[in-house]
Amino acid sequence: xxKFYLLLLFCLAFFASCDLLEQELNNxxNxxxxxxxxxNNxxNxxNxxTSSKFExxxxxxxxxxxxxKYYTVSYVSKHKNPEWVAYSLDKKQRExxxxxxxxxxxxxxxxxxxxxxxxxxxxxxxxxxxxxxxPAEDMSFNATAMEESFYLTxxxxxxxSFNRGIWKSLEDKVRNWAESEGKxxxxxxxxxxxxxxxxxxDNVTVPTTFFKIVLDYKGKKGIAFLFKNEKAxxxxxxxxxxxxxxxxxxxxxxFPSLNSSEQQQLEQNFDVNxxxx
Numbered sequence: 001x002x003k004f005y006l007l008l009l010f011c012l013a014f015f016a017s018c019d020l021l022e023q024e025l026n027n028x029x030n031x032x033x034x035x036x037x038x039x040n041n042x043x044n045x046x047n048x049x050t051s052s053k054f055e056x057x058x059x060x061x062x063x064x065x066x067x068x069k070y071y072t073v074s075y076v077s078k079h080k081n082p083e084w085v086a087y088s089l090d091k092k093q094r095e096x097x098x099x100x101x102x103x104x105x106x107x108x109x110x111x112x113x114x115x116x117x118x119x120x121x122x123x124x125x126x127x128x129x130x131x132x133x134x135p136a137e138d139m140s141f142n143a144t145a146m147e148e149s150f151y152l153t154x155x156x157x158x159x160x161s162f163n164r165g166i167w168k169s170l171e172d173k174v175r176n177w178a179e180s181e182g183k184x185x186x187x188x189x190x191x192x193x194x195x196x197x198x199x200x201x202d203n204v205t206v207p208t209t210f211f212k213i214v215l216d217y218k219g220k221k222g223i224a225f226l227f228k229n230e231k232a233x234x235x236x237x238x239x240x241x242x243x244x245x246x247x248x249x250x251x252x253x254x255f256p257s258l259n260s261s262e263q264q265q266l267e268q269n270f271d272v273n274x275x276x277x
Contacts, residue, residue, distance in 0.1 A: 002024065026105035054217055055087055055257035056185045066113050066153070068147040071134045071262045076154045076192060079205035083152055084189035085133040089178040096141035104136055104146070108253065111151040118152050123203025131158030131210075133188045135171045157206045159229050166232035166239070170212055170225060173236065180276055181216045187254055188212040190229075211246045213254055214275075215266060221274045222266040237277055241266040 021248025057065075059166055063074035063083045071087035108130055111117055123130055134154050139145035148154075158167065180182050198206040214224040224243045225236070232239070243254055244267045257265060 011224065013027055034137075043219055056088070056187070056215070057086055058094060058187060058252045058254045059256045060252045064114055066111070068148045069137060070142065070148065072155075073109075073114075073133075073151075075114050075117065077114075077198070079192045080116065080118040080122070080203060081156050081190055081205050081207065082133055083192055083250075084152060086185070086187045087134055087138070088183060088185050089138055089174065090178070090183035091179050093141040094179045097137070100141065100204050102140050102143055104140070106151040108150050108152050110156065111153040114153050115237055118201065118204045122204045123157065126157065126200040126203075127160075128157035128200060128206065129160050129163040130155040131167065133161040133190075133231065135174075137171065138175060138186075155213070156210070156248070157200055157204060157229075158210070160230035162210075162229055166227060166236060169236055173275075174212075174214055176215070177214060177275065181219055183216075185215040185217060185219065185255075186212065188248070191249055207251075210255055211250070213243050213246060215243070215255065217266075219274075220265060221271070223270045223272070223275060237272045240270060240272050242270045 002052050004252045030035045052264045058074070061083050065072060071085055073085045074083050075081070076083050100264055108120055110119070120277040130152070132149060132155055134149050136146060138147045139149040147199065174184065174186055189211060190212065191209040192205060192207060197208070199205060206229065210227050210229060211224060213222070213224045222243050224241050224246045226241050226249075227239055244263075246252075247254060247267070255263075255267065
């Protein structure tokens with residue numbers, strides 16, 4: 001009788017251990033599936049990050065940022081000036097501009113999204129132009145783009161012979177490069193001084209220096225320009241410099257998604273011979 005009970009207990013223990021083993025195998029299988037799913041998600045995220053949109057919005061600024069449909073601005077109310085504007089311009093947009101011929105706006109207007117900005121009255125009688133940082137002609141491919149380029153947050157006081165001279169010449173060149181290279185990224189601004197020497201209107205700082213950066217990411221070349229806010233005395237090529245030079249003068253990081261090798265290639269070096277002047 002005792003042998004029968006011992007055999008019965010042995011069988012029960014055996015089947016119980018089988019159940020526990022099956023449960024453990026199922027748990028391991030579920031954990032592996034979960035791990036594989038997470039790995040797949042991580043892989044997908046990694047792939048998404050790798051193929052994500054090239055980031056060309058500067059970091060390290062002090063202004064209030066506002067992203068419009070076709071450009072982004074960082075505005076410093078203390079100076080009533082944009083510290084930078086950033087946008088891209090491509091061949092298709094230039095073709096649209098040429099075919100649609102959207103009429104140029106005639107009136108600068110207050111930006112409804114940013115407070116404490118300059119006004120038209122600040123410029124009246126000042127002797128300075130309302131110098132576009134995002135040129136109206138660059139935005140002439142779309143009525144909304146054109147309208148937004150006439151916000152007063154997109155202008156800085158520029159000496160007339162500078163605004164209508166070499167600054168305009170560079171704007172023309174950038175449009176040509178957008179067509180010839182397929183797409184360029186543009187960042188422009190006035191270097192706002194710690195100690196302001198000149199103002200117009202109601203505390204609107206007059207920048208003494210302006211910069212413009214142009215990057216052809218696909219073509220792996222970048223170039224920057226640095227100008228005094230005065231009539232130019234040299235050729236456009238002679239104002240060329242490296243993107244890193246402008247970063248050192250502004251404290252901004254213009255292309256935060258570039259890796260170290262790209263930074264060295266695109267930001268530290270420049271070659272005017274790679275651009276059609």
